[in-house]
Amino acid sequence: TSLLILNGPNLNLLGTRQPEVYGDTTLEQIEAMCIDKGRVAGCNVSCFQSNHEGELIEAIHAARNTYDGIILNAGAYTHTSVALMDAISSVGVPVIELHLSNIHAREEFRHKSYIAPVAIGQICGFGPKGYTLAIEAMLGHLEKTG
């Protein structure tokens, strides 16, 4: 089993970016946690981050032949990107939507997600721990669906 952890815009700044909202864990630490979680669970975990919508779309396209599931924190593109939504619909790879913060408890514009309708589920509000929860949830989903 191979999983892709895909992070979108501004998440490269985790650790220093609005720590009161996003905490002080860096993306590097989160990625190391995910790879570790994968090792323990016996699956292969790869990580990619981009600030560019097109690169995220291309990563989703490429995942079609490479990964069994994607954990996606699309950052602000969550709330704007029909193109990301279409990319997910276009490849047969299951996606779990992830956010560090509880987007539903924040500004109104963060309540709308273009990812949610094409994701198998959403995890938000649990900080970095959400990534390992998402890996567990994805492995459970893949086991169920074969």
Ligand code: DQA
């Ligand atoms: C985020 C929530 C988004 O609203 C925001 O634009 C981000 C991070 C989160 O992980 O909580 O960049 O996806």
